[in-house]
Amino acid sequence: MDIKGLDQISAQEKNDLKKRINNSIVRYRSRKKNQRKVIYYAAAVIGFMIIPSVILLIKHDMQQSAIEKYVSARKEKNIDNFQQDVQLRIGEENIIKLAARDTIVSYTQSASTNKIRVNNKVVYDTEHQTGPLNKAIYNSLEVPYGKHSFMTLSDGTKVWLNAGTVLTYPLRFSENKREVFLQGEAIFDVAHNKEKPFYVHTTNGKIRVLGTVFNVYSYPDESKTYTALLKGKVEAIYEKSTLLGTTITSELRPGMIASYDSEKKSVKVTHENVEPYMKWREGVLVFKNEKLESIINKIARYYNIKVKVNNQSSMFKTFSGSLDIKDSLHDIMLIIKETTAIDYTLGSDNTLLIN
Known part of the structure; x- marks a missing residue:
């Protein structure tokens, strides 16, 4: 070519x-x-x-547990829903009003029955009820401001409920775990059962236990939540990220407190004497360098009063000591006044005015 x-x-x-x-x-x-x-x-x-x-x-x-979905649906954590008396809700329809300032509620169960007693009187009995007993029937004990309650759950767990608290729980626990939902403050003495862990759900997290004594403080209108452990061992699990659904887990042993800030999404674990955190069930409030704002909030719950603050700077003062809440509100405020040099007035409309 x-x-x-x-x-x-x-x-x-x-x-x-x-x-x-x-x-x-x-x-x-x-x-x-x-x-x-x-x-x-x-x-x-x-x-x-x-x-x-x-x-x-x-x-x-x-994913929410069944009891969390139930509480969300009923919106029971709205603090304005409290009535004047303690209320025991059984399922969707039965509401029992308990007029006493301090009430004792106890649950007992057998293979065929569930019974509820209030101050040793049977108020609910499933002995003649038709249908499966293992169906989840949620109950709630609603304790308004100015009142307290003690209850024994169906597994033998003892619970002391502080003023302004709602505890939601099943009539009969499931076969593999025990779950309750707390809004407010309560002390739990959990019956030991290693086969069925006990969970206390709150708005910001949950506590997992097997058998122990601890205090949980988790009011819906406050950003701070804490768990104080007296006996046993617990895991405090709090939300880290709402978007990603991640959590922070802190393992507590006796003498440890996990404090969670829902605004900062952070947990602080400290070692200290936790006995003071249990004293409110005996009618005593113990404070150590606590801001007056926090103290007044607790007093308002105990005495079921409204608070109006004219001098906001006084709320940053701190107070250390103990208050016997069996005393009158006037006696309590006199002690605080002498220690912090604040001025106050008790109005006729059940209002505490801080000057």
Whole structure:
């Protein structure tokens, strides 16, 4: 074959050669583009396969338990829902009002019956009830401001409920775990059962126990929550990220307190004498360098009063000591006045005015 040099190629031949070269470049680029599309499509398919898995994992971690869903649906954590008397709710329809300032509620169960006693009197009995006894029937004990209650759950766990507290729990616990939901403050003396762990759910987290004595403080209108452990061992599990559903877990042993700040999403664990945190069930409040604002909030719950503050700077003062809440409100405020040099007035409309 006769090969010509570039200087021997005619103008027409040069144009034909240029077209063939351009066509080759276009075909090459087209093949590369198609290859990239295949890679992108494959990556996209893999991505769509992975993303749902991540979402499912997050959703699984954020899934609410049955009792949390029940409480959310009933909106019982709205503190304005409290009535004048202690109320015992049994299921959706039965509401029993308990007029006494201090009430004792106890649950007993057998293979065929569930009984509820209030101050040693039977108020509910499933002996003649038809239908399965293991169906989840949620109860709640609602303790308004100015009152307290003590109860024994169906497993033998003892609970002391402070003023302004709601405890929600099943009539009969499930076979593999025991769960309650707390809004307010309570001391738990949990009956030991290593086969059925006990969970205390709160708005910001949960506490997992096997058998122990501890105090939980978790009022819906306050950003601070704490768990103080007297005996045994617990895990305090609090929310770290609402978006990702992640949590912070702190393992507590006797003499430890886990304090959670729902605004900062942070937990602080300290070692100290936790006995003072248990004293309120005996009618005594113990404070150590606590701000007056926090103290006044607790007093307002105990005495079921409204508070109006004219001098906000006085709320930053601190108080250390003990207050016997069996005394009158006037006696309590006199002690605080002598220690912190604040001025106050008790109005006729059950209002405490801080000047």
